[in-house]
Amino acid sequence: MIFDNQLEQQRLQRADDLREMGVNPYPHFLRRDMDISKFRLKFNHIKDTEDEKAEGQFVSLAGRIKLIRDAGKAIFANIEDEDGNLQIYFSNKTLDAEWFKVVKKNIEVGDIIFVRGYAFVTKTGEFSMHVSELTLASKAISPLPEKYHGLVDIETRYRQRYLDMIMNPEVRNDFKKRSIIVSTIRRFFEDKNFLEVETPMMHPIAGGANAKPFVTFHNALGVDRYLRIAPELYLKRLIVGGFEAVYEMNRNFRNEGMDLTHNPEFTSIEFYWAYHTYHDLMGITEELFNVLLDKLEMEKVIEFDGMKIDFSKPFARINYKKALVEIGGIDPSIIEDKEQILAKLKKDEFEANDKLDLGHLQAELFDNYVEEKLINPTFIIDFPISISPLSRRSDKNPNVAERFELFIAGRELANGFNELNDPIDQYNRFSGQIEAKNAGDDEAHEMDEDYVRALGYAMPPTAGEGIGIDRLVMLLTDKKSIRDVVLFPAMRPLKNENQTKESK
Structure with a gap:
């Protein structure tokens, strides 16, 4: 009972x-x-x-x-x-x-x-x-719970969200604000003539992002299926098919760890815009933030986790390698040298995998020395090509991807780039990802031959971007944990739940 x-x-x-x-x-x-x-x-x-x-x-x-x-x-x-x-x-x-x-x-x-x-x-x-x-x-x-002590146990609050909402009316207000944010984003893109679409949640091939998927089995077909880690490759198929501006706001699933900014299922918006560039995406993203702040009747300088975030000025745009030097304090002489990067990481007691290529090691430098220092809205642009398998190469430098990430309060909120539409280059990139997977990278892309075939029918010059809705809501509600902005976050099973499962 x-x-x-x-x-x-x-x-x-x-x-x-x-x-x-x-x-x-x-x-x-x-x-x-x-x-x-x-x-x-x-x-x-x-x-x-x-x-x-x-x-x-x-x-x-x-x-x-x-x-x-x-x-x-x-x-x-x-x-x-x-x-x-x-x-x-x-x-x-x-x-x-x-x-x-x-x-x-x-x-x-x-x-x-x-x-x-x-x-x-x-x-x-x-x-x-x-x-x-x-x-x-x-x-x-x-x-x-007793009125004067209320419901303060954080585990109970997340496991029994209904009780959390009964005892803490401000929680209901936070989720109402989330709903306003989502509806405002949807209206923003509809006003710009983007078409909202729905793409599959179960994929025959795990692709669209570097992440470890959840695997399920389709009994009728007798094959494995993967809960989607990103809708990207399907959305770009629609661009090939003739749509010129599409978006999808929905759930993604990644079989990875849980922490303050990660939940195994999360909400994002991805949008793709033909005949536009990643510079256009940065502009529309900056405009979206202004619209959201106005809709929520928030000031242009907000507080998040004790930090003042200033939205009153144009968002900064800084080259990836320049950020390593000017923000991360990395000696410019080591940035192009794998051995010196490895030595630097080991000296500072960070993990250093000597099997990683130069681009991935530069990413280790960025993650450890730059990211947390990016407080005010900052676009980091022009990433190493090896960590950007779906991005278009720069015409000026083939080792650089025409890509950006938006950082606010030391966290990544958006990722966008000029889309790679050369089918041969894409095939070769997928092949390189297979080599990385065979070398032990569980998050590397798999080969998606149908997507390459789609590119063979010609995709127009296109730019695409993804924005994490949960992290965006965290920022605009001043919440430190993603669990505070997800109604029913993933939780470790209780001991009695494990025992019940084992008894069955």
Whole structure:
């Protein structure tokens, strides 16, 4: 039995007692007139009147009981709905005397009730509802955490998000803000004539990003399938097919570790724009941030994790190798020398894999010496080609990819580049990725011959970008952990969950 502690057993008994009295503890067809915020807005003026009540103007509300104060023949309680909290008052005179006894004995904190009454102001000046009708809408079997300590255990908050939202209304507000961010992004791209599309979640080949996939098995086809790590290769097939501006905002899955900025399933937007360049993408990204800040009514200088992030100025654009020297403090003489980079990493006690090529070792320098220093919005541009297998080569330098990443508060938020549309170059890059995989790189791309074939039908000059929605929401809500902006984050199983699985 799930509800097996003493308090839950007592509540179950009260639910049974109500049934025996002919009262359904879970009725339906209860329709309120308005929510609490609208009730306050409509009647708040009575605080400035002589009568201090709206007697005769009866209104029905519904909400969860968050607090009960029993004064004997009268009861004060606080109820809460999605957007508001309100004190209610009822007594053995405002309700039927016998029903008042039933309510007093059986209605508890956590229950959801339906009330009807009128607005008034108490002697202490608190805006309230004078209740003349009260109906139990849903009986809570599990008691809420004690009011003054609340729900503070972080593990419980993430595992039982519903309880987190009941006890911490600000959590609901954060996820409402997330919804506004998502809808604003969607509207932003639609206004620029981008077409929203949906591409497969199960892929025959894991591709589109350097990541380790989740593997599942399709019984009817008798083959492995991979939960998508990125929609990129399918979206670019659509560009080949004739669409010139597409985007998809949806989930990706990566079978990797979990930390403050990583969850195995996450949301991103990827968009592709024919006849535009990565410079255009940087411009549209900067514009998007301005739109989001305006929509959320936020200042151009925001605070995140104790840092001041300044959006009032144009985003900086810095060359990758220049950033290694000027921001990372790396001696320019070692940047093109594998052995000297390895020596530098080992000296500073960072991991150094001598099997990595020069580009990947330069990436190790960047990750360890530059990234966390990029506080204000900064585009790092022109990456090593070997760590950019889907990016177009620079016409000026074939070892450089026409690519950027956006960093804010020491974290990557976006990745974009001019798309590689030369099918032969793409085939050779995939072949190089296979060699890397055979050398032990679990995250290297696999060969996707159909994608190469698609490029053979000619893809127009195109630029594409991906933005991590979860990290973006973290930034705009000042949350340090990705779990605070994902409704139901991945969690390690509890011991009893493991035991149950093993027993089966």
